[in-house]
Amino acid sequence: MFNKSNIPAQCRKLESRFEDCLDGVSDTELDDHMTRCEHCRSALADLRFAGELLREAWDPAGEPGQAFLANVMARIQREEIRAKSPAAFWTPLEFLASRLSLTAAVVLLALSAYLVEFAPQRGVSLGSVRTELSAVDFPQPPRDPVSNEEVLQSLAERDNGR
Numbered sequence: 001m002f003n004k005s006n007i008p009a010q011c012r013k014l015e016s017r018f019e020d021c022l023d024g025v026s027d028t029e030l031d032d033h034m035t036r037c038e039h040c041r042s043a044l045a046d047l048r049f050a051g052e053l054l055r056e057a058w059d060p061a062g063e064p065g066q067a068f069l070a071n072v073m074a075r076i077q078r079e080e081i082r083a084k085s086p087a088a089f090w091t092p093l094e095f096l097a098s099r100l101s102l103t104a105a106v107v108l109l110a111l112s113a114y115l116v117e118f119a120p121q122r123g124v125s126l127g128s129v130r131t132e133l134s135a136v137d138f139p140q141p142p143r144d145p146v147s148n149e150e151v152l153q154s155l156a157e158r159d160n161g162r
């Protein structure tokens, strides 16, 4: 039997002709090889099935009989195809799509939690910035009891002097 990681050179060479074969191009060498090679038979079957899926996706209004047949085949072959063909690539995407709405909800929740957590801090930092700015803009508030007393004293002296 053939190992997937050790595909015979003849199979590699013939794989490039699979598409022509699917398009209906007669290829006696490929047909002959197919009768003897399990690997290429299943590979071509996968390719043909993938093509049917794509055709169905692009042309959903095709003949009902063919669509029904494709759906039945899809159900039968889905697990097998996902396990061993490039179509398995789509499985994580389907999973991702099904999770997308949930993910959006989680992101929204995390965002609101972030806002609740950090909005007060931002307010405090803004307040301290304002305090620093006002200290710079108005550098002469009453500084200490001594200066207050001096101001009161000077006022009193001025009143007395009048």
Ligand SMILES: [Zn+2]
Pocket (backbone or CB within 6 Å): 010, 011, 033, 037, 038, 039, 040, 041
């Ligand atoms: Zn082969």
